[in-house]
Amino acid sequence: MVYVMFLTLFSHLLVSQDLSSEIEKNVFYFTIEERNFKGPGADKLLEEFKQADFINIGELHNRKQIARFTDAILSTVNSFDFGVLSLEVGPISANKLDSLSAVPTKTHSNLKAFNKRYKQRSNRSVIPFFKSDSDADFLATASKSGYEFWGIDQEGYYADKMLIDELISLNQSKNTSQSMHVYKELEMIGTDKCKLANSSTLIDFFDTFGKDEQEAQAIIDALKTSWVIFCHYQKQEYDANNTKRIQYMRDNFLMNYNNYKERHGNYPKVISKMGNVHIAKEVSPLGYEDIGHLIEEVCTKNNLNSISLRMMNRYFKLGRVIRTDWGKPKDKDWYDLLKYGKADEWTMIDMRPIRKKIDDGVINVSKEQKYEITNYDLMIITPTDYMVR
Secondary structure, eight states, X not given: OHHHHHHHHHHHHHHHHHHHHHHHHSEEEEEEETTEEESTTHHHHHHHHHHOSEXXXXXXXXXXXXXXXXXXXXXXXXXXXXXXXXXXXXXXXXXXXXXXXXXXGGHHHHHHHHHHHTOOTTOOOSSTTOOSHHHHHHHHHHHHXXXXXXXXXXXXXXXXXXXXXXXXXXXXXXXXXXXXXXXXXXXXXXXXHHHHHTOHHHHHHHHTSOTTOHHHHHHHHHHHHHHHHHHHHHTTOHHHHHHHHHHHHHHHHHHHHHHHHHHHSSOOEEEEXXXXXXXXXXXXXXXXXXXXXXXXXXXXXXXXXXXEEEEEESXXXXXXXXXXXXXXXXXXHHHHHHTTOXXXXXXXXXXXXXXXXXXXXXXXXXXXXXXXXXXXXXXXXXXXXXXXX
């Protein structure tokens, strides 16, 4: 028994040493100063962006440093012909972000006023992940640099009233009494998406808009689809929820990608900013072929290049306390990767040479480590990070 325990410990130590030696050959450091990448790793990072047709930012949501990183990318890679920012928000929400940032210098005040108007008791934003000055910073940069916004996801959980407002604003001559009934219905039902999807009051209201009213129909379709997706989750039909949502995201991405080609005569270079589970190159942690997989298919078909970024925190500040839970030896699978993170610098680990060594059988890693190294090209570990508010 003691022999088996020793052998297991010894083999894990060898794996750790092998992985550490490979990471040490492929780790780089940089800083961000006034939206510019600086330091020894900056040139390599910029060269990666320059060679890419897709930059996929697999983020941790609501992080100040990751918003800052996004801001620097948007400011920098515009000169590499990137012109689209694809987001984990709904299509109508993306249109709203576009209008809120139409005058870049007013983005902060517009976003603040918008969130105040639709403020929730839970302090959740109507448009997910857009509630702070850090978010407004990169949104303003994107607008100023001329990026086109794509919203490919379901609309936000708390977005119903905002979307109904948008719908009614398209035709103020609609029956005022009926509009009042619609608002009353929303207030009465709340966030029960299954009931919203089957409300005769809402269905009748939607029917007052003609099929030729394209902008109105786009809002109606976004609402209906979002309610169906949320209803699956509400009923604990998690596979149906994920399947419907991911297919919707994939369909919207491809529709926007092909429409861009029709309008401009060429396909766009796209930055995608969404949760890291959606950016995985093969399958998501939940086992689905998500946006990252779709982009790999597009690249293979058209001989294009993508770079997939796995954003991570090692040092994370909650109040006055800096936590390093994900960078401690007790979290063995993560520690081998995150121990290279620094509190005051950005860390970049190029996973691709390590991936090749794993594929060639030169080194062994844990199942969790192999997943990360297989599904993402670069791991970017932030300096000390914070939740945005």
